[in-house]
Each structure stands twice: as structure tokens, then as C-alpha cells.
Amino acid sequence: MQCLLRACTDDTLPAGSVARPMWGGEQRPRHVRLVLVCLALLQAAFAHAHVYGIDRRVQRDADALPYRAVGTLVEPRTGNGGTAFLVGRCHVVSAHHVPYAAGTRRDPANLRSLARRARFQAGPQPGKARVFASSTIATVVDAGRFTEDDFAGAAGDWAILRLDNCLGDRYGWLRVDRDTTPESLPGTKLTSIGYPRSRARRPGVTVETGCRARDFGPAPGIFGVDCAFERGMSGGPLLARQRDGTWRVVGVISQSLGTGSPTEYSMANRNQAVHVSAFRKALDRVLGAEARRTAPAAKRP
Structure with a gap:
């Protein structure tokens, strides 16, 4: 089993x-x-957040990759939101439940009826809490079949959004892992990046290094980690450092399972992420279509 x-x-x-x-x-x-x-x-x-034992997260300036490619995503009607990260010149990835207002009926087959325009902000100014140099509208162009009440639907907690202004030109973007699977991750050291609500009055972006993937399943496309999760971090990237020193996104911060304030990771109190394999093909389609759309027109002979 x-x-x-x-x-x-x-x-x-x-x-x-x-x-x-x-x-x-x-x-x-x-x-x-x-x-x-x-x-x-x-x-x-969605009712709880888990920080296991000692909180290892720190604030740092978003002055270099991968930190500067991560920003906030705010749903304008409610003011609720989370984290998102650049994956190309004009696109960001976040958790499905971030751009959609709470209580919205979600029908992934009809994205236009769901695509509430959200605001993506990037470039937190040094020494200033949640003051960003750049802001633009982001619209969902693809999303998973996310449901909150079963594990199979949990793997659909992802969304790809296109930016009105292509901020990737200014901040760069993160590369998505192509080699790992959820099954291969347990034991892998990870880095999380996000904007938790509890640190809304602190300058910079919140980073945790040295947390680990712990398990995978019980449905394809999801895995558990002992990285600290809090409200506001949903949609943030989980990155693995490569041998050549570069970073690759292996997962998207999704949700905390269980209740209470656990001090140790366990089945009953799991922080869960969506593996990139759940949306990699969709991202390839979106970025491929963008490349074709913006490519210079072929000259006629």
C-alpha cells in the first residue's frame, strides 16, 4: 500500500x-x-498552518534569483491572496485556490467563468514591508481540476496566469524540474520562498532552507514536506539545488493537513505540496503558445 x-x-x-x-x-x-x-x-x-518546532525561516532581500522571481498574488475583490512565482517572461504559477475567491464555484472546464483577474506584485523594496516596485494584472490561462475534499483533487491545486506586463524581463524566472517524481523526492533538501501573513510587516521575502521532502502520495502528483507553511505562502515554490548550483522548482506550496500546532512532522499533521509533474505539460503548452505568438513573423520571399 x-x-x-x-x-x-x-x-x-x-x-x-x-x-x-x-x-x-x-x-x-x-x-x-x-x-x-x-x-x-x-x-x-485550509484551517491550519504548521511550523514544526523551531521556525527556521528568515527574511532576506529579493535582490537575486531565485528570490526576486517570487511575488504576491492578490484577489482584488476580497483582498485575499498568496504567493506566485515567475516561470517565463509573461507567466506565473501559483496554487489554484489563491486567484479564486473563497466560495467560488470552480469548474476547470470553463476557465473563463472562473478567471478572476488577480494582481501580481514583485520586487519588494529593501527596508520596506510589502512595498513592491512592480505590479500588474494576472489572468488564469490554465488550471488544475482542484477539489478540497479528496486527495485526487488535491493534485489540481495549481494555476498558470499570464501577466499584462511581462515582468520576467526585469526579474528573471524560475526553471521547473524535469527529472524528479514525487516518489524520488523523500529525503531531498528543499528551499521554500513565500510571503506569509504573519510577516506582513517585515521587509523582504521569507525563505526557509534545509527542510525536506518526507513522503509522497496517496494520490499521484502530491508529496509531503516538513517545510513551514502559513497562510499567505500558498502558491510559493519549493526548490531543490542542483549539482551545478542552479535551482529547480520541484513543487508548489499547497496546504496543511490536520489540526493543532504540531512540533514534529507526522501523517496526522502534514504540509502538502503539488509536484511539478502535475502541471508540467500544461506549462509547456502555455509557454510554447506564447513563444509562437510573439515570434517574429516569417518574411515572405
């Missing part, structure tokens, strides 16, 4: 049980009970 939330492994199954993924195949009574536990945790996802 591939629940892989640390407390849910093959060792927890009764003798003679067949190990199968939670999202398909044979389901025995104990499997069903574990699924119900997972779903109960998921229903509490």
Missing part, C-alpha cells in the same frame, strides 16, 4: 494483505479505514 504518510506503510497492514496503491486496486477493510482517516485530515486542510 502506497499511502506513504510515514504512519501508513506496508508494516501497518495485517498479515496476508495485498500491498496496493490507495487510489486504485483491491481495498480491504483496513485500507478503507485508512482512507477515511486521510479524508478526514484533508477536510481540515
Whole structure:
């Protein structure tokens, strides 16, 4: 069984049980009970934030990549929002639940009815809290099939937005990982970047280094981390440092599962991210279409 939330492994199954993924195949009574536990945790996802033990996050100036490619995304009707990051000259990625107002009926098949225009801000000014040098409108051009009440839908917590002004020319952008899978990540050191509400009066961007991927599943496209999550960080990037010193985005900060204020990572109190494999093809389509649209027209002979 591939629940892989640390407390849910093959060792927890009764003798003679067949190990199968939670999202398909044979389901025995104990499997069903574990699924119900997972779903109960998921229903509490958006109500809590988890910082495990010592808070290792620090504030730093967004004066270089990868930090300067990360900004805030605000839904103008409610003022609610989170974090987003540049992935090209004219596009950002965030969590699905950031650009859409709370309570909005989400139908990914009809993006136009959902695409509430949000405001992306980048370039936090040194010494000034949440004062940004650049601001532009961002509109959703693709998004996952996100639902809040099941793990399969959790992998759809991503959105790609196009900027009215192409701020990537000024700030650069982050590259998305092409090699990892959720299954290959556990143990990998990560860096998170975001704009948590609790630090809204502090200058700079919030960064945590040295946190780790802990597990994956129980549905494709999601994994657990012990990086600190708080409101306002949703949509921020989780990055892995490469051997050549460059950075690659491996995930998008999504949600915290469970309740209370845990001091240690566990199945019952999981910080969950969407792996880039959940939206990589969509991003390739969007960026490819942008490149074709802006390419110089071929000269006629």
C-alpha cells in the first residue's frame, strides 16, 4: 500500500494483505479505514498552518534569483491572496485556490467563468514591508481540476496566469524540474520562498532552507514536506539545488493537513505540496503558445 504518510506503510497492514496503491486496486477493510482517516485530515486542510518546532525561516532581500522571481498574488475583490512565482517572461504559477475567491464555484472546464483577474506584485523594496516596485494584472490561462475534499483533487491545486506586463524581463524566472517524481523526492533538501501573513510587516521575502521532502502520495502528483507553511505562502515554490548550483522548482506550496500546532512532522499533521509533474505539460503548452505568438513573423520571399 502506497499511502506513504510515514504512519501508513506496508508494516501497518495485517498479515496476508495485498500491498496496493490507495487510489486504485483491491481495498480491504483496513485500507478503507485508512482512507477515511486521510479524508478526514484533508477536510481540515485550509484551517491550519504548521511550523514544526523551531521556525527556521528568515527574511532576506529579493535582490537575486531565485528570490526576486517570487511575488504576491492578490484577489482584488476580497483582498485575499498568496504567493506566485515567475516561470517565463509573461507567466506565473501559483496554487489554484489563491486567484479564486473563497466560495467560488470552480469548474476547470470553463476557465473563463472562473478567471478572476488577480494582481501580481514583485520586487519588494529593501527596508520596506510589502512595498513592491512592480505590479500588474494576472489572468488564469490554465488550471488544475482542484477539489478540497479528496486527495485526487488535491493534485489540481495549481494555476498558470499570464501577466499584462511581462515582468520576467526585469526579474528573471524560475526553471521547473524535469527529472524528479514525487516518489524520488523523500529525503531531498528543499528551499521554500513565500510571503506569509504573519510577516506582513517585515521587509523582504521569507525563505526557509534545509527542510525536506518526507513522503509522497496517496494520490499521484502530491508529496509531503516538513517545510513551514502559513497562510499567505500558498502558491510559493519549493526548490531543490542542483549539482551545478542552479535551482529547480520541484513543487508548489499547497496546504496543511490536520489540526493543532504540531512540533514534529507526522501523517496526522502534514504540509502538502503539488509536484511539478502535475502541471508540467500544461506549462509547456502555455509557454510554447506564447513563444509562437510573439515570434517574429516569417518574411515572405
